[in-house]
Amino acid sequence: MQSYPSPERNTAHPGLSPAAQALAARCESRVNELARRMARDDFERLPGYSELPDDVKDVEVAATVRNGLRLFLRRVREPQGRSGDYGLFRERAAQRAEEGMALHTLLRSHSEGIYVLWQALREEATDEESAALIELVDFLLRGHGAVIGAVTETYVEEQATLSAERREHHRGLVRGLLDGSVPPRRAFDELNLEGPCLVIHLDLPLAPGPTPTDVADRRLIRRLQAVVDRGTDTRAVSLLGVEGGQVIVPQPDDDKDGRRISERLHTALGHVGGDGVRLAAVTAATAEDVPDAARTAAEIVRTARGCGRPPGVHLMDDVVLEYHLSRPDESSDRIAALLSPIEDRPDLVDTLRVHLEHRHDRRATARALGLHPNTVDNRIARITELTGLDIVSPRGNALALTALLLRDNAIG
Incomplete structure (x- = not known):
């Protein structure tokens, strides 16, 4: 200096x-x-x-x-x-x-x-x-x-x-808009936003390595912010942390569902967050809709991860069935409990998740997990034995998928 x-x-x-x-x-x-x-x-x-x-x-x-x-x-x-x-x-x-x-x-x-x-x-x-x-x-x-x-x-x-004061004020407005503590119209006016807009949820995997420091975290957040600023409209606002965050951007006329801007962001963020970056975009028609859109976008990402989809851009249409199945109701506890017998066996839970995602293809499951196909067969047999779920049948497949989603929601 x-x-x-x-x-x-x-x-x-x-x-x-x-x-x-x-x-x-x-x-x-x-x-x-x-x-x-x-x-x-x-x-x-x-x-x-x-x-x-x-x-x-x-x-x-x-x-x-x-x-x-x-x-x-x-x-x-x-x-x-x-x-x-x-x-x-x-x-x-x-x-x-x-x-x-x-x-x-x-x-x-x-x-x-x-x-x-x-x-x-x-x-x-x-x-x-x-x-x-x-x-x-x-x-x-x-x-x-x-x-x-x-x-x-x-x-x-x-x-x-x-x-620093302007940045913190800006972050406070975005945070207040997302959690409802700041009147949405006031937040939109001060942030120079207009509806409709896209609310994009970013999810970055925490990279293993040395214990993170405040300096390293701030550097990562600055890099994330730079990528977001370059990859979105200049009027976009964001609330970012080391695990990701939310970006709110005016909805482009030629990108109503946000897939195009999400894919552009995903590619750019890959240089910062690695291959595990996930994004989901949801439209908010007005300022008042932003909190619900943010929650929905986060749930879409959680659902996509829970049902074993690979990292990338996730829209509601991509996981609409899984999203529906993962909504809790009076039967949720009973369905989630179907996986209790393998709760302490993460190897079996991961195998089940990947096997369902790959449509019961034992070789594709083996490649994804780095296992021999026979090992996959043995694990699926053990899952069936412990849980009583016949995942080959349509009903057993649906129950296993729903139980996985509800379990992940409960953990998350």
Whole structure:
């Protein structure tokens, strides 16, 4: 990180001559005149300065200029003293950052002030005071570096703080929209959203590896955010974490169900989250529909994973039967309990799931699990023996699939 001169560092020239001090002293009577001139005339040439309100120019900017001029003159009188109080410079830098003034405009205003002060010194100097004038210019430029450092440091810090506050406010609005704690219409207005929109649920597998750290998590989230920003409309908003999250984007006219944008996101997110990324998109006709759409999208992903579908883009039409079967009712506990005999055998549960997904193809199941086909046969036989489910029959197949989905919903 770039470092700047410390405001407390003594930048004064150790031996200013009496002639240099006398030349500077003759400018003291011109402080107010120079301040008004800079605030009203010289700075007007700077981009963005003219947009400042007149009272800011006449009061804040003029006062800052007077402070800078008097600080310079005081340091000339007391060359062995501290480099001066940069508190007002810092305060104004923070204000300009909050108001949105560009940093280059702020720094150019300080440089312009140095030039105007140099002109005033030059106008006051006689031919015999050329050496004294050189001393003061050298002294002036030495001190200017510390001022610029203090101003830049404060501006950058304030911008970082404001940016963090905006991001957190944005996340709070999205979170409130999704959980219903913020009125949907207000959230839409502040987020600059319009209906209908697509609510996309992202699910990223947690990669095994070293214990995650806050730094690593923040880096991952920034990468996810960058991918989402590039792959969606510029008006998209999101709430992302290391396990995924939600993206809300205006519904494209040519992509009503969100499959196209989901597939584009899935491809891009694969570079960040690996091969296990899952997405589901659901339409929300109005702001009030967003929370339900978000819950439905998450359920679609959960259902697709529960019935053994491979990672990718999942829409309701892709899992409509499984989604229906996984909705709990009075019979749910009885059906889920059918798998209780193999609850402590994850190898059997996984085999059942993959076998159903591959439509009872023993060889495809073996390839997916890295097993020998005979091992698959033995496991299916053991499942039938323990649960009493004949998964080859239509009824047994439906019961096994429903039990798996209900079990996963209960665990999730």
